[in-house]
Amino acid sequence: MPQNEDRKKVPKDFYFLKIVGEGSFSTVYLALEAESKKEYAIKVLKKRQIIRENKMEYVNREKKSLLKLGGSKYFVHLYATFQDSEHLYFVLSYARNGELLNHLIRHKSFCLEWVEFYAAELLLALEYMKSKHIIHRDLKPENILFDRNWHILVTDFGSSKIIGEDDTVQQPNDSNNCRRRKNSFVGTAQYVSPEVLHGEKPSYSADLWAFGCIIYQMIVGQTPFRAGSEYLIFQKITNLDYEFPEGFDETARDLVEKLIVIVPENRLGANDSTSYSSIREHSFFKNTNWDDLGPAPALSDGCDKDKDNFVIPNGLEPGLSDEILAQLHLNMLSFPSEPEVVMHEPPVRKKSEPKRRLTDLTQEEIEERLKLQKDDEYSSFVDGNLILKRGILEKKKGTFGFARKRMFLLTFGPHLYYVDPSTMTLKGEVPFSEDMKTEAKNFKVFYVHTPNRIYYLEDPTGYALEWCKAIDEVVTHYFPKKN
Numbered sequence: 001m002p003q004n005e006d007r008k009k010v011p012k013d014f015y016f017l018k019i020v021g022e023g024s025f026s027t028v029y030l031a032l033e034a035e036s037k038k039e040y041a042i043k044v045l046k047k048r049q050i051i052r053e054n055k056m057e058y059v060n061r062e063k064k065s066l067l068k069l070g071g072s073k074y075f076v077h078l079y080a081t082f083q084d085s086e087h088l089y090f091v092l093s094y095a096r097n098g099e100l101l102n103h104l105i106r107h108k109s110f111c112l113e114w115v116e117f118y119a120a121e122l123l124l125a126l127e128y129m130k131s132k133h134i135i136h137r138d139l140k141p142e143n144i145l146f147d148r149n150w151h152i153l154v155t156d157f158g159s160s161k162i163i164g165e166d167d168t169v170q171q172p173n174d175s176n177n178c179r180r181r182k183n184s185f186v187g188t189a190q191y192v193s194p195e196v197l198h199g200e201k202p203s204y205s206a207d208l209w210a211f212g213c214i215i216y217q218m219i220v221g222q223t224p225f226r227a228g229s230e231y232l233i234f235q236k237i238t239n240l241d242y243e244f245p246e247g248f249d250e251t252a253r254d255l256v257e258k259l260i261v262i263v264p265e266n267r268l269g270a271n272d273s274t275s276y277s278s279i280r281e282h283s284f285f286k287n288t289n290w291d292d293l294g295p296a297p298a299l300s301d302g303c304d305k306d307k308d309n310f311v312i313p314n315g316l317e318p319g320l321s322d323e324i325l326a327q328l329h330l331n332m333l334s335f336p337s338e339p340e341v342v343m344h345e346p347p348v349r350k351k352s353e354p355k356r357r358l359t360d361l362t363q364e365e366i367e368e369r370l371k372l373q374k375d376d377e378y379s380s381f382v383d384g385n386l387i388l389k390r391g392i393l394e395k396k397k398g399t400f401g402f403a404r405k406r407m408f409l410l411t412f413g414p415h416l417y418y419v420d421p422s423t424m425t426l427k428g429e430v431p432f433s434e435d436m437k438t439e440a441k442n443f444k445v446f447y448v449h450t451p452n453r454i455y456y457l458e459d460p461t462g463y464a465l466e467w468c469k470a471i472d473e474v475v476t477h478y479f480p481k482k483n
């Protein structure tokens with residue numbers, strides 16, 4: 001996209017192909033520029049909501065920081081901004097391969113080679129941020145996206161701070177807000193450094209703490225500070241209460257222990273001048289060539305649907321009219337947006353296999369499984385009930401609402417709990433009753449109808465039918481007559 005354009009872009013300069021995600025006050029679309037056919041992510045923000053929720057500063061900071069970081073390949077690039085009467089539009093580089101968090105969930109954890117590579121890319125990104133006087137302040141695997149070649153693109157600079165520029169201004173995310181967030185935390189608690197938690201002046205070192213947490217998470221598959229509530233997570237952070245599982249690589253452990261340090265000035269790299277030379281020199285990076293990190297590891301499952309160039313569907317008009325918007329939302333429901341996930345056929349039962357229902361368990365089997373479940377990281381959420389089925393589902397608020405990743409736990413009891421896997425907090429429960437009904441819309445999307453509410457759920461791995469069947473079996477088990 002030409003930088004020195006003589007006119008501002010308008011939505012009609014783009015074909016909006018699909019919704020790739022929704023934030024608290026934004027929707028992100030995959031779009032093709034009509035003229036160049038180049039792909040972009042266009043983040044559309046609702047002006048009215050931004051004003052109502054007093055998020056102007058958040059939006060300005062994101063724009064300012066992204067513009068400052070435009071010279072590095074490790075950040076989502078902001079190509080253009082424009083607006084109409086209702087919306088603000090940010091034209092960004094499209095991160096084809098989604099969020100680091102999704103890939104971590106899919107792979108469970110990364111091998112050390114991958115961790116070394118992505119920690120190195122992230123460190124170069126941190127160095128660049130520092131050279132531009134920017135503290136990210138919300139670094140986490142959800143905010144690290146992957147481009148088409150699996151290199152990182154750091155994003156979400158709404159909480160960032162530009163040192164010097166807005167020091168004198170009381171920012172909504174500054175100390176007062178941090179204190180407020182301690183009580184009513186909206187983001188992810190696990191990556192927050194103790195000094196930010198206690199409302200002290202943030203420094204670049206806050207990002208180094210998060211960097212340590214992310215390295216730990218890539219190796220273990222879980223964040224270092226985990227607990228049943230955000231309050232308990234904060235307590236653990238303050239007390240540096242975390243453990244390394246057996247077998248955790250010693251060199252990686254040494255690095256993590258030098259980053260996850262209570263006193264910000266004592267974190268490795270905190271006293272380096274421009275580049276984080278003391279981190280670069282750590283033996284964890286002994287195989288890293290800092291001048292050329294080389295090709296990124298292929299995290300893909302080899303089935304990327306989006307690996308080719310996108311084409312404009314026949315009949316699609318450019319722009320974002322109400323009609324197109326409605327169609328894109330409909331498409332999102334029936335053709336969900338995770339390109340990296342394989343679309344499985346539902347598993348076919350072999351003829352010889354006995355038909356055993358999920359709930360067909362003897363008392364001995366139940367006790368045996370309950371014993372095993374004790375060590376399960378999700379056991380604290382299920383009140384001692386046996387987990388019959390579990391999985392990460394996207395939970396949508398209404399058919400057009402935001403999608404949130406939740407770990408769903410179907411248990412005897414009967415219960416269907418859902419937990420936020422990034423904060424490890426129980427978010428709620430789908431109430432069981434004899435009137436509960438499931439409805440599969442396709443291999444991924446299904447609804448759970450309850451007397452007071454419909455739950456719109458999506459299984460990105462394509463096992464929606466299995467979920468419906470499992471829930472139906474539990475309903476039948478407890479309410480046999482009606483079902």
Ligand code: ATP
Nearest residue numbers: 020021022023024026028041076092093094095156
């Ligand atoms: P919130 O605003 O509530 O913090 P968020 O930061 O996830 O949420 P957005 O930045 O609007 O909100 O992103 C919404 C979704 O779109 C996310 O799932 C994100 O992964 C995806 N997304 C954002 N930017 C891009 C991009 N450049 N390319 C591809 N996907 C993107």
